[in-house]
Each structure stands twice: as structure tokens, then as C-alpha cells.
Amino acid sequence: MELRPWRLSDAESLARYANDPDVSANLRDAFPYPYALSDAEAYIRDCAAKEETQLCRAIVIDGAAAGSVGVFPKTDICRRTGELGDWLAKPFWGRGIMTAAVAEICREAFRRFDIVRIEANIFARNIGSRRVVEKNGFTLEGVLRKSVCKRGEILDSCMYSLLREEVGL
Numbered sequence: 001m002e003l004r005p006w007r008l009s010d011a012e013s014l015a016r017y018a019n020d021p022d023v024s025a026n027l028r029d030a031f032p033y034p035y036a037l038s039d040a041e042a043y044i045r046d047c048a049a050k051e052e053t054q055l056c057r058a059i060v061i062d063g064a065a066a067g068s069v070g071v072f073p074k075t076d077i078c079r080r081t082g083e084l085g086d087w088l089a090k091p092f093w094g095r096g097i098m099t100a101a102v103a104e105i106c107r108e109a110f111r112r113f114d115i116v117r118i119e120a121n122i123f124a125r126n127i128g129s130r131r132v133v134e135k136n137g138f139t140l141e142g143v144l145r146k147s148v149c150k151r152g153e154i155l156d157s158c159m160y161s162l163l164r165e166e167v168g169l
């Protein structure tokens with residue numbers, strides 16, 4: 001597994017893996033389903049345009065882009081906070097890949113940006129994603145009751161955070 005900037009040539013692989021209802025079930029609606037090639041191209045162009053202000057990387061497995069992981073600095077009074085976002089193609093779940101990808105992206109984000117905190121807001125039912133951040137030393141700060149409306153369902157979400165001094169850079 002390697003993390004690298006997105007390339008336009010990843011669009012086909014991205015669209016193929018992202019077009020999966022199980023991948024988008026616990027993501028924001030900004031992540032479309034069905035996921036078209038044009039969605040993939042727009043995403044990659046957007047990442048390239050924002051390369052200076054956010055850290056978004058393709059997760060490359062056996063040469064193919066099979067997921068995404070990023071830290072997205074927030075604005076205004078939350079500008080010293082970055083938000084973690086990630087997903088991985090289903091064939092690769094359960095191999096420790098996202099745990100390693102999150103470790104790498106958090107360290108790089110703390111090096112690159114003047115942030116003091118990385119937060120992850122995860123649907124309470126998304127046990128796999130919660131385990132990934134817990135294994136990376138994130139602390140559960142609280143449960144945001146009924147904070148999410150996803151595909152018609154009202155859900156709780158969990159706020160996790162990792163502070164710069166907890167990474168040991």
C-alpha cells in the first residue's frame with residue numbers, strides 16, 4: 001500500500017471501486033451513489049486544485065487506486081482543526097490497510113499544517129471505522145445524538161479527536 005496524490009489516470013479505478021452502496025452507506029451524501037466516471041474526474045480535479053490547502057491522497061494497492069484518505073483543515077475559529085475522511089474498496093477491507101493509511105496521513109498532516117487537532121465524525125454504527133481511529137490513538141469525545149440523516153435514517157455519530165502532542169512527532 002502506498003499513499004500518493006491523485007492522478008487523472010486514477011479516474012477509472014476510482015469510479016469502479018467507489019460505485020458500491022456498501023462503501024457509501026456510512027459516508028456523507030457528497031459521496032454519490034451511483035458513482036460515475038464524471039464524479040471520479042471531478043473529485044480528482046478538485047483534489048488537485050486544493051493541494052496546497054488540504055492533504056488528500058489515493059490509497060494505491062497493487063498499482064491501482066483503491067481508496068482515499070485525507071485531512072481537511074477547517075475554517076474560521078476551527079482553523080487549527082483538520083477533519084479526517086477515508087474510504088477503502090470493499091475487496092481490501094479487514095487487512096489493516098486503513099489503520100496504516102490513517103497513521104501515515106495524520107503524521108503528515110501535523111507536519112504540513114499548523115493544526116493542533118484532527119477530528120473524525122463517524123456514524124456510531126460504523127464499528128470498523130471507529131476501530132481504525134481508536135487503534136490510531138484517537139479519543140472518543142462524545143456521541144452526537146441523532147446528528148445524521150443518511151438515506152432517510154436518523155443516526156447517532158461519534159466525535160473522535162487526536163491532538164498533535166499525542167502523535168509523538
Ligand SMILES: CC(C)(COP(=O)(O)OP(=O)(O)OC[C@H]1O[C@@H](n2cnc3c(N)ncnc32)[C@H](O)[C@@H]1OP(=O)(O)O)[C@@H](O)C(=O)NCCC(=O)NCCS
Pocket residue numbers: 022023024026027086087088089092093094095096097098099100121122123126127128129131132
Ligand atoms: C471503515 C473502513 C475504512 C475500514 O478499513 P479497513 O482497512 O478494513 O480497516 P482495518 O482493517 O485497518 O481495521 C478494521 C478494524 O475494524 C474491525 N471491524 C471491521 N468491521 C467490523 C465490524 N462490523 N464489527 C466489529 N469490528 C469490525 C476489524 O476487526 C479491525 O479491527 P482489529 O484490527 O482490532 O481486528 C472500510 O471498511 C471502509 O472504507 N468502509 C466504507 C467507508 C467508510 O465507512 N469510511 C469511513 C467513514 S467515517
